[in-house]
Amino acid sequence: GIQVEQSPPDLILQEGANSTLRCNFSDSVNNLQWFHQNPWGQLINLFYIPSGTKQNGRLSATTVATERYSLLYISSSQTTDSGVYFCAALYGGATNKLIFGTGTLLAVQP
Amino acid sequence: GAVVSQHPSWVICKSGTSVKIECRSLDFQATTMFWYRQFPKQSLMLMATSNEGSKATYEQGVEKDKFLINHASLTLSTLTVTSAHPEDSSFYICSAIPPGSGGYGYTFGSGTRLTVV
Numbered sequence: 595g596i597q598v599e600q601s602p603p604d605l606i607l608q609e610g611a612n613s614t615l616r617c618n619f620s621d622s623v624n625n626l627q628w629f630h631q632n633p634w635g636q637l638i639n640l641f642y643i644p645s646g647t648k649q650n651g652r653l654s655a656t657t658v659a660t661e662r663y664s665l666l667y668i669s670s671s672q673t674t675d676s677g678v679y680f681c682a683a684l685y686g687g688a689t690n691k692l693i694f695g696t697g698t699l700l701a702v703q704p
Numbered sequence: 705g706a707v708v709s710q711h712p713s714w715v716i717c718k719s720g721t722s723v724k725i726e727c728r729s730l731d732f733q734a735t736t737m738f739w740y741r742q743f744p745k746q747s748l749m750l751m752a753t754s755n756e757g758s759k760a761t762y763e764q765g766v767e768k769d770k771f772l773i774n775h776a777s778l779t780l781s782t783l784t785v786t787s788a789h790p791e792d793s794s795f796y797i798c799s800a801i802p803p804g805s806g807g808y809g810y811t812f813g814s815g816t817r818l819t820v821v
Contacts, residue, residue, distance in 0.1 A: 627808055635742075635795055635815040642808030680747065690736065690801060692810060694748040 596621045596685045598695035606701045607671050615666040615698045617681035624684045626657050626664050627692070631678040640666070640679075671702045706732050706802040710813030717788055717820055725783045725816045727754075727798030733778035734800035739771075742795040742815075754781040788820040 597620040607613055617626070628640040641648050641655040643664065648655055652671075657664040664681055678699050682692040707730040717723050727737055735756045740748040752773055753761040760773035770792075772784040785792055797815045 625808060627810070635797070635817070637797065637799075637812040639808070639810060642806075691738070691750055691753065692799075693750070694740075697747050699745075 596623065596683060596693055598681060598683050598693055600679075600681060600695040600698050602698060603696065604699045604701075606703065609671060609673060609702055609704050611671050611702075612667070612669045613671060613700070615668070615679050615700075617664040617666070617695050619662050619664075619681075619683050619695075621685070622659070622662070626659075627682050627684075628655055628664070628666050629680045629682060629694075630675075631680060631697075633677055637680075668700075671700075673702045673704055676700055676702045706730075706800075706805070706809065706811045708798060708800050708811045708813045710798055710816055712816055713814060714817040715819070717818070719789055719820055720787055722784055722786045723788055723818060725785075725796055725798075725818075727781045727783070727800075727813050729779045729800050729802075729811075732800075732802040734781075734802075735778060737775060737781040737798055737800045739773065739781075739783050740797045740799070742797060744795075748797060751783075756781075785818065788818070790820045793818055793820045 599618045601616045625644040630638045643655045643657045645659045652669045654667045678697045680697050681695040709728045711726045737754040739751045742748045751766045754773045754775040756775045762768045775781040799812045
């Protein structure tokens with residue numbers, strides 16, 4: 595099956611700093627999504643981005659499907675950005691199964 | 705927006721007993737729901753796809769006799785962990801896709817933290 599790898603696995607930032615999270619996938623995917631899991635475990639859908647670039651406030655994402663990677667940019671980070679960021683790929687035919695990446699644990703310090 | 709409710713939020717049970725976790729779509733009908741398991745500091749692993757009115761589809765390596773899934777209505781799927789053991793302790797999360805949201809409208813429950821003692 596498809597492999598979805600993320601880097602870095604852990605990241606510590608000072609409030610106000612910028613960061614880039616990377617997601618590599620081993621095969622062609624039907625879509626690519628980014629999620630934020632807060633410290634209480636709730637998953638929030640950030641972006642649906644099978645290709646191209648999208649922006650939402652301080653967050654933006656870019657997917658280059660032909661090169662099988664996606665990037666999530668966080669600018670002017672805030673402590674509330676802390677948590678785990680996952681990318682997830684919808685893989686194969688008619689299935690709606692999301693395959694999650696390995697995750698990046700982000701800690702933003704005041 | 706679409707809401708998926710999961711209950712209980714946390715549960716502690718004794719080894720050998722069974723635990724039922726409920727996943728409800730509150731404002732939409734879901735013919736399909738998904739169950740994930742997440743161990744500490746790890747990613748979400750898909751366990752099974754729950755199909756309303758039919759048998760669930762389990763991922764490779766997931767014991768269907770241990771993790772019983774019932775999707776008896778369009779708004780409710782349940783996961784029962786039978787004869788639980790400490791190694792079943794984990795965070796269980798369900799999700800569903802509201803109709804018309806395309807392939808990106810995945811909505812997740814808040815999760816159930818299971819501890820088996």
